[in-house]
Amino acid sequence: MTLTDDSRTGAQLICEALLREGVEIMFGIPGGAIMPFYHAMWEYRTQLRHVLCRHEQGAGHAAEGYARTTGRAGVCIGTSGPGATNLVTPIADAWMDSTPLIAITGQVSSAALGTDAFQETDITGITVPITKHNYLVQRAEDIPYVIKEAFHLARTGRPGPVLIDITKDAQQARTVPRWDQPLRLPRHKSARVLDRGAVERALTLLAGAKRPLIMAGNGVIQAGAAAELRALAERTGIPVITTLHGKGAFPESHELSLGMSGMHGWVHVNRAIQECDVLFNIGGRFDDRVTGKVSTFAPRAQIIHADIDFTEIGKVVPTSVGICADARATLACMLELAPAGNHAAWLSRIRDNQREHEPHQAYRRRPNTPTLMPHDVFASLDRSFHRHSGYRVVTDVGQHQMWAAQLIEWGRPRSHITSGGSGTMGFSIPAALGAALAFPGETIWVIVGDGGFQMTNQEIATMVQEDVRNVKIAVINNGYLGMVRQWQELFEGARYSGTKLTGPDIALLAEAYGVRGIKVERPDDADKAIEAAWAHDGPVVIDFRVEREANVFPIVPAGKSIGEMMVTATASA
Amino acid sequence: MRGARKVARGHTIVALLQDHPGVLHRAVSLLRRRGYNIASLAVGRSEVEGVSRMTLVVEQEDVEQVVKQLNRLVEVLQVDDVTHDPTIEREVVLVKVAAGGNMQSIVSVALGYSATIADVGMGTMLLELSGSPAKVEGFLERLSPFGILEATRTGRIAMVRGRATHSAAELVSDLVASTPAPQSPEQWLSQADGINGTN
Ligand SMILES: Cc1ncc(C[n+]2csc(CCOP(=O)(O)OP(=O)(O)O)c2C)c(N)n1
Numbered sequence: 001m002t003l004t005d006d007s008r009t010g011a012q013l014i015c016e017a018l019l020r021e022g023v024e025i026m027f028g029i030p031g032g033a034i035m036p037f038y039h040a041m042w043e044y045r046t047q048l049r050h051v052l053c054r055h056e057q058g059a060g061h062a063a064e065g066y067a068r069t070t071g072r073a074g075v076c077i078g079t080s081g082p083g084a085t086n087l088v089t090p091i092a093d094a095w096m097d098s099t100p101l102i103a104i105t106g107q108v109s110s111a112a113l114g115t116d117a118f119q120e121t122d123i124t125g126i127t128v129p130i131t132k133h134n135y136l137v138q139r140a141e142d143i144p145y146v147i148k149e150a151f152h153l154a155r156t157g158r159p160g161p162v163l164i165d166i167t168k169d170a171q172q173a174r175t176v177p178r179w180d181q182p183l184r185l186p187r188h189k190s191a192r193v194l195d196r197g198a199v200e201r202a203l204t205l206l207a208g209a210k211r212p213l214i215m216a217g218n219g220v221i222q223a224g225a226a227a228e229l230r231a232l233a234e235r236t237g238i239p240v241i242t243t244l245h246g247k248g249a250f251p252e253s254h255e256l257s258l259g260m261s262g263m264h265g266w267v268h269v270n271r272a273i274q275e276c277d278v279l280f281n282i283g284g285r286f287d288d289r290v291t292g293k294v295s296t297f298a299p300r301a302q303i304i305h306a307d308i309d310f311t312e313i314g315k316v317v318p319t320s321v322g323i324c325a326d327a328r329a330t331l332a333c334m335l336e337l338a339p340a341g342n343h344a345a346w347l348s349r350i351r352d353n354q355r356e357h358e359p360h361q362a363y364r365r366r367p368n369t370p371t372l373m374p375h376d377v378f379a380s381l382d383r384s385f386h387r388h389s390g391y392r393v394v395t396d397v398g399q400h401q402m403w404a405a406q407l408i409e410w411g412r413p414r415s416h417i418t419s420g421g422s423g424t425m426g427f428s429i430p431a432a433l434g435a436a437l438a439f440p441g442e443t444i445w446v447i448v449g450d451g452g453f454q455m456t457n458q459e460i461a462t463m464v465q466e467d468v469r470n471v472k473i474a475v476i477n478n479g480y481l482g483m484v485r486q487w488q489e490l491f492e493g494a495r496y497s498g499t500k501l502t503g504p505d506i507a508l509l510a511e512a513y514g515v516r517g518i519k520v521e522r523p524d525d526a527d528k529a530i531e532a533a534w535a536h537d538g539p540v541v542i543d544f545r546v547e548r549e550a551n552v553f554p555i556v557p558a559g560k561s562i563g564e565m566m567v568t569a570t571a572s573a
Numbered sequence: 574m575r576g577a578r579k580v581a582r583g584h585t586i587v588a589l590l591q592d593h594p595g596v597l598h599r600a601v602s603l604l605r606r607r608g609y610n611i612a613s614l615a616v617g618r619s620e621v622e623g624v625s626r627m628t629l630v631v632e633q634e635d636v637e638q639v640v641k642q643l644n645r646l647v648e649v650l651q652v653d654d655v656t657h658d659p660t661i662e663r664e665v666v667l668v669k670v671a672a673g674g675n676m677q678s679i680v681s682v683a684l685g686y687s688a689t690i691a692d693v694g695m696g697t698m699l700l701e702l703s704g705s706p707a708k709v710e711g712f713l714e715r716l717s718p719f720g721i722l723e724a725t726r727t728g729r730i731a732m733v734r735g736r737a738t739h740s741a742a743e744l745v746s747d748l749v750a751s752t753p754a755p756q757s758p759e760q761w762l763s764q765a766d767g768i769n770g771t772n
């Protein structure tokens with residue numbers, strides 16, 4: 001092959017391919033096997049921003065935070081070996097939560113593959129079960145096509161992670177790129193054509209229902225179908241419940257909104273599921289945190305399940321009507337055909353249920369104590385979210401995550417970001433970094449436990465280096481791995497094995513990073529601290545020293561029916 | 574022991590795969606993660622270059638979900654559980670038996686099964702048989718009293734009778750040659766409206 005002026009190194013081709021896919025930012029850490037790419041990206045730095053993270057896990061979650069808030073594919077980078085394995089957790093997280101993520105890893109030179117060369121890890125082998133697809137690229141000329149296909153796969157159909165492992169020699173080799181190669185993928189992997197017959201059958205079922213429910217999941221948000229969902233609910237009068245990831249798909253202030261179902265869902269919501277005669281799940285996957293014991297889930301209901309991924313339909317619960325399509329296409333078609341309806345009697349039955357249970361909802365109120373309760377913090381945060389606009393919230397994993405889901409009123413798609421399927425502690429701070437860079441004009445709040453905070457708080461240093469000013473971190477500091485402690489208290493005779501947790505003085509640590517730190521110990525100080533954080537031009541970390549042994553209620557014990565909810569340590573609803 | 578060998582029960586799955594490195598790993602990984610045992614696996618070229626054909630036998634009651642997940646893999650062109658279809662199933666076995674004074678009896682077993690005598694060595698005889706899995710099982714059972722020294726089987730291959738049901742050529746011509754236009758960030762965001770709706 002004769003090399004002309006059009007020739008590029010493989011590393012340059014990575015940059016150009018990323019630009020062609022509309023990438024503007026990527027998160028990563030360099031190392032030996034990925035150095036040629038870093039060398040090349042310097043030339044493209046004005047268009048292609050690189051954010052140096054403090055840990056590849058942080059880079060991966062940052063890319064996820066970017067992806068989850070924008071709907072675009074997030075890009076993260078690591079070197080071979082430990083760099084690549086550090087990306088495994090965010091890749092698994094993106095897989096479980098259907099987040100479009102591109103992970104680019106360097107690999108040892110092709111001649112050294114399989115020799116246990118320095119920092120050689122079989123990352124394509126490791127990530128087979130947690131990626132939509134992955135590639136081991138050994139030739140520079142393959143880079144343009146592979147990157148194009150990878151982005152296509154990551155963001156179409158059910159989005160998800162795709163890993164591209166590129167050997168060092170492929171990054172270094174020069175070639176004349178071909179950008180015009182069309183994608184060649186099996187037809188059935190591409191978007192499916194909506195089956196209108198299935199939609200009609202679904203509408204017939206719904207029209208005949210006396211007690212129908214709509215359950216909205218992540219798919220509604222991913223498809224940008226919140227407006228269609230609202231229109232359908234209003235047209236048909238069918239009440240709407242959401243999953244954890246469905247939060248934001250339907251405004252919780254709406255009269256048809258019932259709230260969240262599942263392990264920590266509200267009692268009246270889980271009861272409604274147990275009573276309904278048709279359950280229309282749009283864009284959710286009947287996770288076990290949603291269904292509880294499957295054999296007792298929605299025992300009176302015929303199930304309509306709309307999901308973009310055909311493997312989900314019928315996977316968990318027997319389905320009367322399955323619709324395999326994008327949530328927006330499904331809902332738009334329904335809106336074309338659905339007659340107006342009204343379910344006032346059913347809705348008032350649910351509301352009566354809710355009112356009847358109200359006196360038993362001690363868990364929604366703060367107890368009479370001078371101690372700072374988690375509830376005080378969440379009430380303050382919720383008040384501040386009603387006062388301000390232009391914000392998104394990223395929560396971590398644990399008790400605080402469930403309180404945030406329960407006690408804050410959610411309304412907007414892509415404003416509630418959390419790690420659901422994987423439940424990855426340490427997700428929130430780096431994910432907020434990605435969200436903050438995607439939306440510099442908004443305020444990104446983090447709600448994190450002291451356990452999760454101590455897993456990935458080093459990304460605060462990244463925020464400082466990148467001059468990210470719009471992140472506010474609320475640490476719900478209870479001195480425990482609280483959610484596990486709660487299970488130990490409720491189900492294991494309060495044997496707090498391995499759950500008591502100490503930590504640094506978080507406010508001081510924040511100051512050491514060069515950001516503002518505030519400590520809050522009294523209920524009366526919560527509002528003030530939160531307002532100060534909103535007002536401060538720069539990252540703020542608030543250390544909320546809360547009651548150590550507060551619990552999240554209701555809770556469906558693992559393996560139990562969602563009809564059996566504990567509302568206190570001793571009482572069930 | 575007689576009758577101890579049974580024809581593997583379970584499901585026969587036929588799949589057409591793009592002939593790429595790693596594709597087998599991806600497919601098999603879906604069974605491995607569930608702890609399923611693969612009774613047999615036979616892979617080779619199909620009638621079209623670039624497309625491999627695989628026959629997989631899994632001893633499992635219910636394979637519906639795993640077949641769907643196989644179908645979801647990017648490089649899987651087609652996959653079906655053909656257990657209940659009318660199929661022709663074949664296996665090839667090479668078997669080496671101890672042959673001394675009993676040579677004549679071994680030859681008569683071989684003749685009875687229309688097996689080929691592929692090689693005769695010092696005190697050994699190497700037989701080759703192609704047939705249905707049941708026939709192969711029966712053959713091995715008949716030989717076992719002579720003393721089987723080695724046996725190797727290809728694993729089952731299967732084809733549905735009658736019209737073409739797994740034609741690689743058709744699938745390859747069906748590969749979508751679509752080039753989605755590259756999108757600017759603005760296009761992408763405006764397309765996904767609702768993403769940034771305000772409170
Ligand atoms: C990486 C990881 N390790 C362990 C767990 C198991 N786990 C789930 S919740 C939890 C406790 C979280 O503690 P903390 O961050 O302090 O939040 P809290 O529950 O106290 O609000 C643990 C350890 C997990 N989800 N993720």
Ligand SMILES: [Mg+2]
Nearest residue numbers: 449450480482
């Ligand atoms: Mg804690």
